[in-house]
Amino acid sequence: MEYRTLGKSGIKVSEIGFGAWAIGGDAWGPVDDQQSIQAMNHALELGVNFFDTADVYGNGHSETLISQIIKGKRDRIILSTKGGLMGHSRKPEPIYDQPEKVIQAFEDSLKRLQTDYIDVYFCHIWWHVEQETEAFLEAFDKLKRDGKVRAVGVSTDDFEYLKTFNRHKSIDVLQIDYSILNRAAEKEILPYCQEENIGVVVRGPLQKGLLTGKFTKATTFTGNDVRQYWDRKWFEEQVEKAGKLKSLEREDRTLGQLALQFVLSHSAVSTAIPGAKTAKQVTENVGASTRPLLTEGELAYINEISPVW
Template sequence: MQYHQLGKSDLRISEISYGCMSLGSDDADNARLVQQAIDGGVNFFDTADLYDHGQNEITLGKALEGKRQNVIIATKAGNQWRPDGSGWDWNPRREYILACVEESLRRLNTDYIDLYQLHGGTLEDPTDETISAFETLVQQGKIRYYGISSIRPNVIRTFVERSNIVSVMMQYSLLDRRPEESCFPLLEQHNIGVLVRGAVAKGLLVNKAPEPYLNYDAADVALAAAAVQRISTASRGPAATALRYVLQQSAVTTAVVGMRTAQQVQDALAAASATPLTATEMQQLQQVLPVNRYEQHR
């Protein structure tokens, strides 16, 4: 397993990390999966207070009991469940974030969070107020660093200019190359790490039947999946190939992978030790479809 410095922080995180939203409701099963990942070198676990009404943080906290010093925990805040449970509303206010961290600390059974992330963002947000909350939490020692989870270039630019974020989590894959145009160069320039989610595009690049994805139709998706299959090998399967494509982008620090079964953990870990894609193979993948770009939120 390779480890990379996360932006300007002193966190060294595994290039394959665990997207805990995929965990189920059985604490014992989750603990086994988390331990399998740790045994394979994974040290970064990403969750959010939104997932399963906070139960996801609780099950992760249980799975990491006794292992806290050897792992890096990331969680997120900003989405507020309605009292009746019918959905959630966006709330990036300072007082809400300051209250949320206390609940996340309790559920995770820890006294600090390594990376606390704003779980979204719009240009209408009281951004300075949000940043103030995160800075206060750093000063209090409740969080070590903060970042945002967003695919909106204009929101990302605002935080780059006005805050001390060390990371941005965003969707990126062979079927969603939008960050290459407007986000990756900016974040590299400012030494801000990229946490990639969706690297296998909901499984469409690996084993799922083709269906429309973003601006691509099912036929386009099939072409991309076939290209991944074509350059895969016995020792580097389609999942590893799709992940290597993402990990070999210089702006990317880690791929956050959802793993629900032991086989999925094994497949994701295989990407860490897989043979890197050659320059020719990278080019073959990039040329299979016209690159997509952000049309909104620029």
């Protein structure tokens, strides 16, 4: 496993992390808690030290599961969680409009995680409402002063919102959707993060499974799987692109590993956090942390199939 520095925070993180949305059990189809725990323990064995979750994942269930694997190992783990979406109706009124409400959400996460500090705490509200932005910024200052948080950030794909959130130059980390199939961040956001020395945590590096190559145009999603709401025409177009990218697979590199190496090839990126429900999926994800990453020829071919838009 290779490690990188998380921006100005100075925190060293594994370049492949563990995204814990799926194990919450409320958005990605069936999940088995024991398998989830085994997957996380296996990730630790393979050198993964960055675990990312949120209070809203499974209504706290993801955080509760993570608490079971950090006991006795807290000093080995860089723990990241997010707050702001729990109970949020978005409209018409802001919910987290006072720093005390943000701090209460943070304290609730601490209880579920059974720890007394968080390494990286994110605002999970990705749209801008002035009262909530200010509340988070004030709460972040207090949590840092009190030694309960080492680094703070925001999870958003909106460049203007990121700049607004960072108007006091106080943001350490950004979490953003970035992949071969979604390269919008390359235009403005990633260069800005490099200029500001903001660490970048990449969510969606496998584009919700599309870049594993396991889907066909006939694939359907049911139950509580968030992918059932995808636009069908868009989905079929992405499946077609993934099919073309399969020509870059090798005996020692799957399409999913190629997709992870693509995001790691950008110098602004600190870590990628693909989701995993099983130890087997963890092994494949971690297998992307090898050198060399992608060649200039491979990057040029990717640019032909899925250019920046």
